[in-house]
Amino acid sequence: MKHYVLANDRANLAKTGPEVPERLKYIDVILSDERALASAEIVVEFYHALNSLVEDFSYVVNLRVSGNDTVGGPLYWAGRTAIFWGDLENNWDVAGSRRSWISQVLNLSSRAVLVGGAVLLLVQLGRAGRNVVAVHPNFAAAALESGLESCGTGTHLAADGRPHSATSRLSALRLLSEFVSMDHGEHIADSLRSYIGLAEPVQKHESRLAARLVHRAKGDLLVVRTLNAMQENIEDPLTISDLSRVLKTSTRQLQRRFLSKTGAKLLSTYKELRLERAQSLLQFTNMSQIEISAATGFSSTVALKRAFQRSYRTSPDDVRNSRFMGTIASGNG
Numbered sequence: 577m578k579h580y581v582l583a584n585d586r587a588n589l590a591k592t593g594p595e596v597p598e599r600l601k602y603i604d605v606i607l608s609d610e611r612a613l614a615s616a617e618i619v620v621e622f623y624h625a626l627n628s629l630v631e632d633f634s635y636v637v638n639l640r641v642s643g644n645d646t647v648g649g650p651l652y653w654a655g656r657t658a659i660f661w662g663d664l665e666n667n668w669d670v671a672g673s674r675r676s677w678i679s680q681v682l683n684l685s686s687r688a689v690l691v692g693g694a695v696l697l698l699v700q701l702g703r704a705g706r707n708v709v710a711v712h713p714n715f716a717a718a719a720l721e722s723g724l725e726s727c728g729t730g731t732h733l734a735a736d737g738r739p740h741s742a743t744s745r746l747s748a749l750r751l752l753s754e755f756v757s758m759d760h761g762e763h764i765a766d767s768l769r770s771y772i773g774l775a776e777p778v779q780k781h782e783s784r785l786a787a788r789l790v791h792r793a794k795g796d797l798l799v800v801r802t803l804n805a806m807q808e809n810i811e812d813p814l815t816i817s818d819l820s821r822v823l824k825t826s827t828r829q830l831q832r833r834f835l836s837k838t839g840a841k842l843l844s845t846y847k848e849l850r851l852e853r854a855q856s857l858l859q860f861t862n863m864s865q866i867e868i869s870a871a872t873g874f875s876s877t878v879a880l881k882r883a884f885q886r887s888y889r890t891s892p893d894d895v896r897n898s899r900f901m902g903t904i905a906s907g908n909g
Contacts, residue, residue, distance in 0.1 A: 602656040603637045606681065608668050608694075610641055615745060616661050622749060625772050626756060628784050629764055631792070642681075643674040650684055657755075658685035662694030664714050664744060670700045687755070688739040691748045695741050699724055708732060709741040749774060763791045783807060785852050789845065793837035798823065802834055806846050810853050813846060813873040851887055854880060858895040865892055 603623060605616045616639050623635040642660075658681050662668060670678060679701055682688050690697060695709045699722040711719045711726035719726055730747040733754060734740050742748035753774060757765035767787040769775035786803045793799040805814070805822050819842075820827045834842045854872040857863050865877045874880040877892070884892050 598632055598634045601633055601635045603635060603659065604656060604681075604685075605637065605639050605659045605661050606678075607639065607641045607661050608666065612661055612663070613639060615663075618745070618749070619659065619661070619752075622752060622772065626764075626768055629767055629771065629787055630760055631788055633760075642668075643672075643677045647677050647680045647684070653681070653684035653686065655686050657687040657689065658682070659689045659748070659752075660691060660694035660697065661745065661748075662690065662692035664692050664712055666693050668694055668697050668700065670697065675701070682739060689748065689751065690739050690741040692742075692744055695719070695724065696722075698739070707734070707738050709734075709739070710743045710747070711741075712743040761791065763787075763795065767791075783849060783852055785845070785848055789838045789840060792839065796833075796837045798825070798830070798833050799837050802830065802842070803845075803849075806849055810850055811871050811873055813850065816842060847883065848887065850874070851883055854884075854892070855888070855895055858892055859898070865896075868892070 603619070605619050607613065607616060620637050620639075623637050627634055660668070660678075668678075678697060682697075682701070690709060692712055693715055695711055696715060696718060698704050698707050698709065699719070704719075704722050704724040708725045708727050709719075710730055710732040711724065716726065727741075730744070731742045731751040731754070732740060733751070740751060742751045749772075753765050753769050756768055764787075766775070767784075771784070783803075786807065789803060790796075790800055801823055802819070805819060814822065816827050816831065820830045823830060825833075831842050834840070834845070838845070850872045854868050854874070857868045857871065858865075863871070865880065869875070869877050869880045872880070874883065881891055884890060884895075888895075
């Protein structure tokens with residue numbers, strides 16, 4: 577079993593008080609055999625991206641081959657999602673002890689998802705007549721002959737604790753984003769879809785920090801306008817007085833409203849947005865640190881380095897070097 581504890585990648589952005597212990601959410605991706613391991617990495621990437629957007633939660637992903645280890649009891653599966661990662665060509669092997677293993681997972685998991693050919697597990701386990709599922713055209717004839725009812729769409733959200741389903745691995749990502757909407761709200765789901773390319777961006781702000789603060793503020797209009805104004809003025813940061821004039825409000829009202837809605841201080845957030853932009857430029861461009869300092873409103877490379885050390889406990893040099901060195905090259909492997 578491959579076990580992934582996905583870093584939430586939030587660093588120290590907009591910390592606003594005592595640390596709140598993060599709640600862990602577990603996802604078990606069930607594979608028919610080890611050949612599917614590489615394709616299942618996309619689920620790991622999905623939840624890694626989600627961890628960078630949500631607060632107070634972290635998702636842990638396990639990749640498991642059916643029947644290769646113990647199933648786990650009710651306590652193990654409490655609150656846990658099982659994703660049966662089928663493909664578009666093959667039926668699932670339920671020979672020997674695998675039949676009981678798969679049946680137990682379907683019975684015990686809090687949320688079960690059948691992908692691609694995995695929907696035919698319901699036929700093999702004698703459950704065809706009790707479920708409506710999303711059936712890929714490749715399996716439509718087999719499903720029809722077996723009494724398995726197709727919903728006629730690419731994904732199906734089931735009710736009453738029955739398995740959810742998706743016709744393919746790609747449509748499964750859309751289904752998983754629906755779970756994100758149910759669990760964390762549509763704002764986070766939309767941000768995630770835009771971030772990983774499931775949908776075209778609809779938000780003006782592309783910053784993950786801004787997305788989290790808008791979610792925390794429940795879409796408060798003044799917070800949204802403030803974040804947009806700050807992001808439009810990264811190179812030449814506005815003073816709070818200038819910002820309040822742009823937003824047509826008083827400095828006192830702006831600071832109090834922003835703090836009450838987000839729990840974050842206005843100036844601290846502005847600096848974190850500039851640091852987030854600087855980090856991105858260090859990672860994904862060849863701009864010099866002098867150019868990046870100027871582009872993100874820092875007076876010098878020394879000021880940029882000092883801010884990085886305080887917020888990220890690392891240096892701009894380390895971020896830039898990470899583009900060219902893996903863990904082995906850096907001596908950590």
